[in-house]
Amino acid sequence: MLTTRDLMTEDIIALRDSDSLLEAQKAMEQARIRHLPIVDAAGAFVGLLTHRDLLAASVSRLADIDQATQEEIYGGIPIHEVMRADVAMATPELPLRQAAEVLLTQKYGCLPVVESGKLVGILTASDFIRLSLDLMDALEANEKLDCQGCQDCQDCQD
Incomplete structure (x- = not known):
């Protein structure tokens, strides 16, 4: 049985709740990520900041505020004021199918993977897309191995 550990990304970019x-x-x-796990000074997982959260906290471009002013505003707001603390999480041993069902049914983009309170990985919808592509490649390779050189299928004629 595949578990979250088998697919999660372990090389995580995380920030502290006191960062801006x-x-x-x-x-x-x-x-080039949309989900940023947040940890405290001891490395314990405390929340998640998404690209959508950043957009919600930004001043509208219609307000005619230049980029420098927007950066100044962002520089003065600590992450803990905007991040989500009530976040669904996974453990490394959670069956992968269950994790996929949570992402799909709850429409989450990611699940932080936490073990003993510490962030150990992140599982994203992109990880499942990558898995799907790998499985499709394996199926196609298997189909070509099964082909006996008949004249009836397109693969044999290529």
């Missing part, structure tokens, strides 16, 4: 929204925005942009 500007630091979070820059980290998300540089790493």
Whole structure:
């Protein structure tokens, strides 16, 4: 049985709850991620900041505020004021199917993976897309191995 540990990303980018929204925005942009786990000074998982949370905290572009002013505003807001603390989490041993069902039914983009209070990974919808692509590649490779060189299928004629 596959577990969350088998698919989760362990090389995690996380920030502290005392860091600013500007630091979070820059980290998300540089790493091209939409979910940022938040930990306290001891490394315990305390919440999650999403790209959507950042957008909700930003001043509308319609307000005619320049980028420097927006960055100044973000620089003065600590993450703990905007992050979500009541977040669904997974354990490394959670069956992968259960994790997928939570992501799908709850429409979550990720599940932080926590063990003994410490953040050990993150499981995202992108991880499942990557798994799906790998499985499709394996199925296609298996189909080609099963092919006996008949003239009836398109794969044999290519």
